[in-house]
Amino acid sequence: MDDNVEISVKNLSLWFGKFQALKNISIAIPKNEVTALIGPSGCGKSTFIKTLDRMNDLVDNVRITGEVIYKGRNILDDDTDVVQLRKEIGMVFQKPNPFPKSIYDNVAYGPRVHGIKDRKALNDIVEGSLRKAALWDEVSDRLNESALRLSGGQQQRLCIARLLAVEPNVLLMDEPASALDPIATSKIEDLLYELKREYTIIIVTHNMQQAARVATHTAFFLLGELIEYASTIDLFERPRDKRTEDYVTGKFG
C-alpha cells in the first residue's frame, strides 16, 4: 500500500435498519494532511467518520459491508481491539463535550484510563497537550477550575488537548467549529494547520470556506454517496461532477 495513505476505505456501505446511510464509498485518506468532507446535512459525512473509529457501534441495528484498512488491517473485523483503535483514532465532536471535571482532569483523563498514574508524567502530558492545542497560555493559572466554565471555543480546544494527550495518529473532527463564533473558529483553524505536521486530520464541515482554508484534499458527499474526491483546489475550481459544481457554487445546500 502507498506509504502516504493513512486510511484506505474500500466499498464501504452502511445501513441503519433499512435506511442505507453510506453507499459504496471508496477513498484513500492521505497521511499528515487535512482532508475535508463536505456536503449538505444528512449526506452521510458524519456517519462516515464515526465508522472510522467504530463509534457507530454505540447505535442499534447498524449493518456494514466493505473494508476500512488502517495499519494494514481491516478495522471492521470482529477481532479489532476497539479500545486501542479509539486511542489511535480520536474524535472531536460537533458540540464541545468536556467532562464536568477540572481542566487538568479533563486532559489527564485519557492517560489515566490507560494506566498512567505518575503525577510528574501526567503534569508533563497535560502541559504538552494544552500547549499543542494552543490553550496553555489561557488556562495555565487555573487548571483546577471546572472545564465547563471555559468559553465554547476554549472548551473545544480543551477537547482537542484531551485527545492529543492519548497520542493518537488520526484526528477525526465532526464539525468542530460549527457551534463557535468566528474568532474562536479561526483559532481552531490555525490550530489545525499546526497539528497536521504530526497528525492525519479528517474534518467534517458544511462550511466550504473552511474546507478551502484548511484542507489539502476535499471529498464531496451527497445522499450517502461520495460524489467527488480531489485536491481542494481542483474540487473547488475545476469540479468534474455537475452536482459538485452546483454545491460549491452555492446553487443548493
Add this chain to the structure above:
Amino acid sequence: MAVRTLKRSRIKDAKGTTIELILLLCAVSAVAAIFLIIWFIFSEGLPFVLEAGPQFLTSSIWLPTDSFSDGSWGIFPILVGSLIVTFGAIGIGTPLGVACAVFLAEIAPPAVRRVLVPSINALAGVPSVVYGFFGLVVIVPWIRGQFGGFGTSVFASWVILSIMILPTIISISTDSIRAVPREYKEGSLAMGATQWQTIRSVMIPAASSGIIASVILGMGRAIGETMAVLMVAGNAVSIPNSIFAPVSTLTAQIALEMGYAAGAHRQALFAMGMVLFVVIMILTGLANLASRRRVT
C-alpha cells in the same frame, strides 16, 4: 463479503463480561424480590382461603383461633372498613391535591415553588407513625370534643389519610400537567382565553390521564397504610354505623393480631395480606392503564 452487525466488539473481555453479569443480577433482583414476596405470602395465605371458601370474604363474623375448625373467619367488615377509609380519604384528598398540583404547575411564582416542592417532599417523608401520633393527640380529642364518642373513628382516619396521600397525588399530577405540550397552552391563550379558562378547558383535560393515575396511586397508598390508621381508627371489627364510629382495616388488623397469632389465625392474617396484595396489583395496573392512555 460478509454483512457485519456492529452491536458490540466481540473481543474477549472477561472483566467486562463479569461486570455486566453482576449488574444484570442486580437489575433482575427487583423482579426476583416480587416473586419472593408473592411466593411466601401466597404459600401461607392461599391454602387458608381455599379451605375457608368464599365465606372468608362474605361472612361478617371474625372470631380467630389457633385451629381452623374452632374459629369464624369472615373478613367482610374489615374489607368494608378498608374501602370506607380509603374512599373517604380519596374524597377529601383529591380536590385539595389536584388543586395544589395545578397551583404548583401553572400559577405558583418560582419563589413559592422553591418552598412548596421541598415541603411536599417533607410531607411524604414524615413517618406514618408520626402522622398517627399527631392524629391521636390532636384530631382524635378534637373529634371526641365536637362530636362525642371515642374520637378514634372513620372520620379521624379520613383526615389523617387524606393528608398522607397528598404528596402522591400532588407530585404525579404536577408532573403530568407539566408534561402537557406548551403549544396547547399557547394556542389557548393566543385565542384570547384567560388563564383560568386555559387551565380548566385545556391543561386539566390534557393531563387528565396522569391526574387519574395519581388518584389511583393515592388510593393504593391509603389502602396500604397501616400505622396511622391503626392508631386513630379504633379497630372495631364491625361495619361502622356513623363516620364517628370506630372502624378496622385489613392493614391495622394484621398489625394488631400478628403479635400473638398462631396456626390458622396466622394463616388467616396472611390471607388478608394476600387480599391486600391483589388489590394493590389491580390498582397499580389501573394506574398504568390510565397513564398510558395519553391524550394526543
Add this chain to the structure above:
Amino acid sequence: MPVKRREMVPLALLWASGIATLFILIVILAFILANGLPLVNWNFLTAEPSVWGQTGGGIYSTIVATLAVTGVSLAVAGPISVGGAIYLNEYTKENFLRRIIRQAAEILAGIPSIVVGLFGFLFFVIYLAPYTGGWSVLSGGLTLAFMVLPISLRTSEEALKTVPAELREGSLGLGATKWQAITTVVVPTALPGIVTGLILGLGRAIGETAAILLTAGGALNLINSLYDPGRPMTLHLYDVLTEYRDTSTAYGTAAVLIIAILAITFITDWLMNRYTNKLKGL
C-alpha cells in the same frame, strides 16, 4: 395579565390549596417540635429507656436500633439498586427487559409495608432463623431493604439518564473501556442524583414501622449484635403511646424523627440543585 373578576374565585382557590398544603405541614411539624424539642437534650438521646411500665428515660437504644436496621437495609439495597440502575441505563436499550424491571420496581414500591412485613416475618424471621437470629435487627433491616431498593433504583436510573450522551462518547472516544467510562465519567456526573436516591431510601427506612413491627422483635435492650432483637425509634413511639401512654417520651421521639426527616429533605433538595448546577458548570 390583568385578572378578570370572574377569574378571581377559582384562582384564589388554587392559591388557597397551595397555602393549605403548606399550612398542614407547618401545623404538624410545629406541633410536634414545639411539644417535643424541649424534651430533647443530651440526656434524652444518650440515656437508656426506663424499665417497663415507667415513664421517662432516654431513647438511646432505640436510636442505635434505628441506625442498625437502616444501615443493614442500605448496605444491602444500596449496591444492588445502583448496580441495577447502571445496568438498565448503560447496558440495555429501551426494551422488554427494561420495561419489566421498571414495572417491577414500581410494583415493589407500591406493596403495603405491612405486606412486606408479613413476607419478612415468614422469610427472614421463621425460614432463615438460623442465619438471622429470628426476630432481630438483621431481619428487620433485610426486610426494609425490599422497600429501599425500588426507591433508590428509580432515582439512580433517573440520575443516570440525565448524563449527556456526549460525555459517554467523549470517554469512549479516548479509548476508555465501557466500565471505565461508567466509573470515571457517568457515575461521578450522576453522583448527586444517586446519593439523593440512597438518602430517600434512608428516609423510608428510618420512618418505616409496620414492617419493623413484624420482624425486628421490639426488645428495648441495647443491641449487642445484628442478631439481637431491637426496637427502632418509630416502633418505640408506637409502643410508648399504646402500651404506657407515655406521651412525653412519644413527643421527644417524634421530634427526633421529624428532625431526621427534615434534614434528609433539605440535604436531598440541596444535592439536586448542586447536580443541576454541576451540569451547568457552576
